[in-house]
Amino acid sequence: MLAVESVWLWAGLTGYAASAAVAWHSMWSRHQRDGLILILLLTGVALLAVAITERWLRVGYGPFLTMFEILLSNLFSLGFILGLVFWRVPLARPALLVSLLVLLILGAWILFVPSGPSYLPATYENNWLWVHVAMGKVFLGTCLVAVGLAGVLLLRRFDAFSVLLSGLPDTPILDAVAWRFVAVAFVFESLMVIAGAVWAQDAWGRYWDWDPLETWSFVTWLMLGLSLHLRVTYTLPLWSGWLMILCVFSLAFLTFFGVPFISASPHKGAV
């Protein structure tokens, strides 16, 4: 039997899919439908918020533990950040063309993940967990905006997309905007790591122990810093910077959705 939140989940994903479809169609037809794109996206966000609330009330804890919960909460938070950026930073709007596709991949993934509840360890009932998670979500969200812009710019290099995407702002503008979001992502990843370390000190009596999640989040942080330094130091071809952004996002993606579920680290909730 489907859990109650599954209905809201499907509805939310439909909102995202519709938003992506309208975005690509408006690109193709050259008709501006930014208002509709935003409404559909935010409707999806609201429906996913209902799904999270339903589940939270049912299982008695927030979406922190299982793969289903992590995917669900990230579908919500990433959609929310994309919507906020779409509304407030118009030059970043083209990011949606690719970023929403990433969200739909997460959306397809969650449909095949067991949705059964887990048990919240006592060490997760810590205020720093909230700070850690919130900073992590802003980090991944801003990184997703950057990766959306980098993706659009890379697509535009292919003949098949160059005409379709020719109506977007010039490449140097989108490139500069993408790197601004990388910079924001770097700040929030730093905050995520700090808050996580404070939480780890409280939860397990050490602020850092090189567990798999800590190691990979540090590697992601280093790669972000390295990318920013490379950008400042060398005059590299723009496309190499876009590939670096994709690389950093891939690392972050693996850290968020891969490492916690293939290791037996304390982050998985082992006590």
Added chain:
Amino acid sequence: MFKSTLNALGSLMLTLPAMGVLVLAVLVSYNEPDAHIAWLVVPLTLLAFNLLAAILANPRFRRQGGLLVFHLGLLLVIVLVALGRLTFLEGRFEIAEDQSFDPDLVEVERRGPWHPWTLDEISFVQAEIEVDYAPGLRRGHTRSTVRIVTAAGMPERSTVGDDSPLIAGSYRFYTTSNKGFAVVLTWLGGDGTSRTGAIHLPSYPLLDWKQVNTWISPEGQEIEVDMILPDARPEHSTWTLNSAEIENVALAVRFDNQSTVLSTGERVSVSGGRLRFDDVRMWMGYRITYDPTLPWLFAAALVAVLGLGWHFWGNLWSRPLPVEYGGIENVARGDVEASSIARG
């Protein structure tokens, strides 16, 4: 000569390979956990010198306040982590209810070469222990009460948990999943001497089927004590483990192929004296850590990130995009029409 060396050492061209080496070092040490320090110290030291040289040699770097604060913060974090590793201590100990903390109980697992042993200055008495369990024997909150005397000489009770340590000096005492029952016995020697002590039984409820331990009497006789619990623990409901769990408990005492079951207050004659079963209490296994740099580390990391935010805001977000980029005034206030997804 000195200036050119400083310039070379502080070059961003050196920063990049050093960061690359650090990434590799992290990945290598990920697979070799025992080699962490050795693998990380070299690139971190190189980066620290690179940064120091850059600050000294590059006036532009010094003029960028936010960037300078961020990098100085990072430098401070590295120094504090190193200092923390030199002075840290990690250990564990077990203590029974009504027992006073004794530094000799602490089994040191790891310690830095500069650790100042000040555990002797810490005193507390273990009071009640409670551990919540959810159905399926899933451990919830631990509430371990300790009695301490404040600096002002006032008695006070403090509750310690897995994530709420007792902080004394720079030592932090955390409860662990390791806890159980302790049998309090009094040895009544034939010569009139008496001695009371507690024998810790294996962790409960993890090893509830094996609540047995042995003790060597002053006469050298091996005595096995086996606690017989009256009721099975509830596996399918919420419950709290505490001393009340162990009312009406019986203790099987075995030695020299003899076995006697005692209730509290009863005695049994053994070689060279008698053994009295006084009581059953709980014991708690604590993890103890020492790192005086923690608050400074937190402050340094936070200041570094604030510096980073300041730098990015001042040099990136609040600055207009270059004219050759299309003359857009400001990303945050961009022309909606011009930047729509479909600019037909």
